[in-house]
Amino acid sequence: MSCETSASAAANCRLPTAPAGDILELLAARARARAEEQKARTPLVELEARAVALAAAERQAGGFFAYPFEAAIASAGFAFICECKRASPSKGLIAPEYDPVAIALDYEAAGASCISVLTEPEFFLGAAEHLRAVAAAVSQPCLRKDFVVDDWFIYEAKLLGAAAVLLIAAITPRGELERRIHLCRRLGLSALVEVHTERELDDALSSGASLIGINARNLRDFSVDLGVVERLAKLVPAGVPVVAESGVKSREDVLRLKSAGARAALIGETLMRAPDRRALLAELRSM
Secondary structure, three states, rough: OOOOHHHHHHHOOOOOOOOOOOOHHHHHHHHHHHHHHHHHOOOOOHHHHHHHHHHHHHHHHOOHHHHHHHHHEEEEEEOOEEEEEEEEEOOOEEOOOOHHHHHHHHHHHHHHHHHHHHHOOOOOOOHHHHHHHHHHOOOOOEEOOOOOOHHHHHHHHHHHOOOEEEEHHHOOOOHHHHHHHHHHHOOEEEEEEOOHHHHHHHHHHHHHOEEEEOOOEEEOOOOOOOOHHHHHHHHOOOOOOOEEOOOOOOOOHHHHHHHHHOOEEOOOOOHHHHOHHHHHHHHHHOO
């Protein structure tokens, strides 16, 4: 499903509501179906060849090993990954008038370290083209935020201009997680590996993750607890940056997460609902 960005079209937009139960598994199942539909249009081997060729050209040009997403986090005292997000299963339509490029340019002007773009089309009303447009418009490295259950999403992310891909440990078996982390590196992409439990963190670290996202939101029921970040961050080895995801609403939340050991925060809904995104991001950054 997709909706136009105009206010009039948004009024007629019917955002699906996730049923009670395991929301994450529903989203993963829909993503698998989406990948199969895409592969029926463009064979995976064709997409892979294009992505590998692009990575080879970048390597030859000398920019392949820069990993700009990780570099942006490392170079900031505390990095802000600001998200272009139109809707969610738990909150419905967040931004009726949605222009991801304009939003990303606001983030860029306000000092964001990286930009995250939702590309899931059914429950978040994202699109691959949103990522392509944002990546072409801003200088910050961009993260593809989606439910990556197939290599298709990784190859496509490379071709869309992403610098990083979100991998969710809860829906990726350990063997697949390790392989996809290596695939990202082969393509010059960073893999932000998202966890919510100790077991998922162990899977991520055992799979070679070099960038850990700790999601305060439980994607199975969409409850939020910043204490999850505080508890799990203590278990991440020194040298592996932690990105706190979800639940940040104030400068006090940022300070709390920084004290817990996070090196960055990924913020979506709070910024998307702000009447002045630049002013709010400036406030959040004033530590």
